[in-house]
Amino acid sequence: MNDFIIAPSILSADFARLGEEVDNVLEAGADIIHFDVMDNHYVPNLTIGPMVCKALRKHGVTADIDVHLMVKPVDRMIGDFIEAGASFITFHPEASEHIDRSLQMIRDGGCKAGLVFNPATPLHYLKHVMDKIDMVLLMSVNPGFGGQSFIPGTLDKLREARALIDASGYDIRLEVDGGVSEKNIAEIARAGADTFVAGSAIFGKSDYKSVIDSMRKELASVRQ
Numbered sequence: 001m002n003d004f005i006i007a008p009s010i011l012s013a014d015f016a017r018l019g020e021e022v023d024n025v026l027e028a029g030a031d032i033i034h035f036d037v038m039d040n041h042y043v044p045n046l047t048i049g050p051m052v053c054k055a056l057r058k059h060g061v062t063a064d065i066d067v068h069l070m071v072k073p074v075d076r077m078i079g080d081f082i083e084a085g086a087s088f089i090t091f092h093p094e095a096s097e098h099i100d101r102s103l104q105m106i107r108d109g110g111c112k113a114g115l116v117f118n119p120a121t122p123l124h125y126l127k128h129v130m131d132k133i134d135m136v137l138l139m140s141v142n143p144g145f146g147g148q149s150f151i152p153g154t155l156d157k158l159r160e161a162r163a164l165i166d167a168s169g170y171d172i173r174l175e176v177d178g179g180v181s182e183k184n185i186a187e188i189a190r191a192g193a194d195t196f197v198a199g200s201a202i203f204g205k206s207d208y209k210s211v212i213d214s215m216r217k218e219l220a221s222v223r224q
């Protein structure tokens with residue numbers, strides 16, 4: 001897997017041709033697939049569930065599927081997504097009554113676990129679970145919809161999260177989600193992110209490869 005991971009969000013894909021869209025974006029160079037689960041309760045939108053994840057596996061998708069749960073309650077969905085073939089399962093800490101238990105359920109099921117922070121959710125939820133997570137996901141928009149603008153304050157929060165991760169000594173990815181594009185991906189990487197969700201920036205264009213190539217080019221400049 002690359003040091004920098006590009007994770008197209010299928011929220012902006014054509015759902016009528018989802019298997020083909022996922023094949024195309026992986027063929028175009030995406031590393032993993034970001035899978036947004038919205039319940040019209042925790043967030044004001046309704047999307048897809050475990051059956052669709054399972055259908056993508058049945059279709060032949062072998063890439064990691066990064067399931068971003070925007071649901072409340074959380075635990076009821078974890079087992080279903082483990083069974084459906086999820087690779088990463090992340091959830092919002094304030095949506096779980098028992099964060100430690102939810103994280104443990106994910107790892108016990110053989111998946112990688114992560115916590116997701118809304119723009120105004122403090123990082124203190126991380127304090128006692130650094131040894132139980134594989135991913136920190138910072139939302140750079142308020143969750144619920146694709147196509148929103150990146151909230152600039154996320155850059156400082158990324159630097160804060162990066163410092164916490166580095167100080168922990170654990171192998172934890174730092175993902176960012178919302179309003180990421182070719183234009184701002186380098187700046188976001190410089191702030192400490194290593195995993196980049198992009199929905200509308202990729203699926204909104206007809207040539208996925210050219211967008212992903214140009215994101216990689218931007219990221220290559222950060223490495224130097």
Ligand SMILES: O=C(CO)[C@H](O)[C@H](O)COP(=O)(O)O
Pocket residue numbers: 009011012034036068141142143144145146147148177178179180197198199200201
């Ligand atoms: O979790 C999400 C929204 O809640 C999506 O992953 C995110 O918004 C991606 O869309 P875009 O790149 O178009 O902002």
Ligand SMILES: [Fe+2]
Pocket residue numbers: 009034035036068177197
């Ligand atoms: Fe997401």
